[in-house]
Amino acid sequence: MPINTELRRSKPNLTTILGYIGLSIAAVLVMFPFAWMLSASFKPDNDVYEFPIRWIPKIFRWQNYVDIWKQIKFGVFYFNTVKLTVIITFLQLLTSSLAAYAFAKIKFKGRNTLFIAYIGTIAVPFQVYMIPQFIIIRKLGLSDSHLSLILIQAFTAYGVFLLRQFFMSIPEELSESARIDGLGELGIYAKIILPLAKPALTSLGIFTAVFVWNDFLGPLIYLTSQKNLTIQLGIRLFLSDYNQSFALIMAAAVCSMIPVVLIFLIAQRFLIEGIATTGIKG
Structure with a gap:
C-alpha cells in the first residue's frame, strides 16, 4: 500500500x-x-526588417561588433556605466546596512515610527520629486556630472527594508553576548551581522547593480555631454534623422547585457537564498 x-x-x-x-x-x-x-546583431541593416524572421542569418556580420566601438565612444560609455554601477552599489550596501542595523538591533524612541515613515517613501513615484530634485542638483552646480547620480542613488528605502528583515532573523543573543564582551555597536555590525548577512547583501547588490546598469531616465535627466554618458544613452547615438542602424543597436545591446548576465549566473545561489530568508522574521 x-x-x-x-x-x-x-x-x-x-x-x-x-x-x-x-x-x-x-x-x-x-x-x-x-x-x-x-x-x-549579426545581420546587415537591410536584413533586420525582413519578415518572416530569419533566425539564423545568411551571413554572420561580425563587423557589427567591431563598428560599435569605432562609430561612437562605446568604450567611454562602458567605463562610465561600470564606474557608476560599482560606486552606487557599494554606497547603497553601506548606507542600507547601517540604517537596517539601527532599525533592527538598536532600541531607541520612535524607532518603528521612523522606520515606517522612511519605508513609506517607496510608495512615492519618482516623477513626483523628479523636478525638485533636479532643481536642487542644478543649484548645487552638479548638473552633467556623475556625482549628481551618485548622491541621488546612494540611499534606498527598499535596501533598508530588505536588510532589516534579514537582520531581525539573526538571534539577538549574538549581539547581547558581544555587548557583554565589550564590543561596540560598530563592532557588532562589522564582525557579527555583516558576515551572517552575505546572502541578503548579495541580493541587494545584484538588484542595485542591475538597476544602475540599466537606468535610462536618471542619466537622461542629469547627463548631457558625451564624455559622461552611460551605455543606455550612448546607444541612442546610432539613431539619427538620416541614419538608423538597428543592427549596430542590437550588437551594442548584446554587449551591454553581458555583465548583467554574468553577475546573475555567478551570484544566483546567494540571490535565491537572500530572497528566501529576508521574510523569515518581520
Missing part, C-alpha cells in the same frame, strides 16, 4: 501539467525579444 500511494503521488496531475505548459509558453514569450536581438 505505501508503495502504491507513493506511485500515485509521483504521477503528475492535470493541474501540474497545465502549469508546466503555461510556464513554458511564458518562458518562450520572455526569451523571444532576446533571441531576436541576438539574431539581428
Whole structure:
C-alpha cells in the first residue's frame, strides 16, 4: 500500500501539467525579444526588417561588433556605466546596512515610527520629486556630472527594508553576548551581522547593480555631454534623422547585457537564498 500511494503521488496531475505548459509558453514569450536581438546583431541593416524572421542569418556580420566601438565612444560609455554601477552599489550596501542595523538591533524612541515613515517613501513615484530634485542638483552646480547620480542613488528605502528583515532573523543573543564582551555597536555590525548577512547583501547588490546598469531616465535627466554618458544613452547615438542602424543597436545591446548576465549566473545561489530568508522574521 505505501508503495502504491507513493506511485500515485509521483504521477503528475492535470493541474501540474497545465502549469508546466503555461510556464513554458511564458518562458518562450520572455526569451523571444532576446533571441531576436541576438539574431539581428549579426545581420546587415537591410536584413533586420525582413519578415518572416530569419533566425539564423545568411551571413554572420561580425563587423557589427567591431563598428560599435569605432562609430561612437562605446568604450567611454562602458567605463562610465561600470564606474557608476560599482560606486552606487557599494554606497547603497553601506548606507542600507547601517540604517537596517539601527532599525533592527538598536532600541531607541520612535524607532518603528521612523522606520515606517522612511519605508513609506517607496510608495512615492519618482516623477513626483523628479523636478525638485533636479532643481536642487542644478543649484548645487552638479548638473552633467556623475556625482549628481551618485548622491541621488546612494540611499534606498527598499535596501533598508530588505536588510532589516534579514537582520531581525539573526538571534539577538549574538549581539547581547558581544555587548557583554565589550564590543561596540560598530563592532557588532562589522564582525557579527555583516558576515551572517552575505546572502541578503548579495541580493541587494545584484538588484542595485542591475538597476544602475540599466537606468535610462536618471542619466537622461542629469547627463548631457558625451564624455559622461552611460551605455543606455550612448546607444541612442546610432539613431539619427538620416541614419538608423538597428543592427549596430542590437550588437551594442548584446554587449551591454553581458555583465548583467554574468553577475546573475555567478551570484544566483546567494540571490535565491537572500530572497528566501529576508521574510523569515518581520
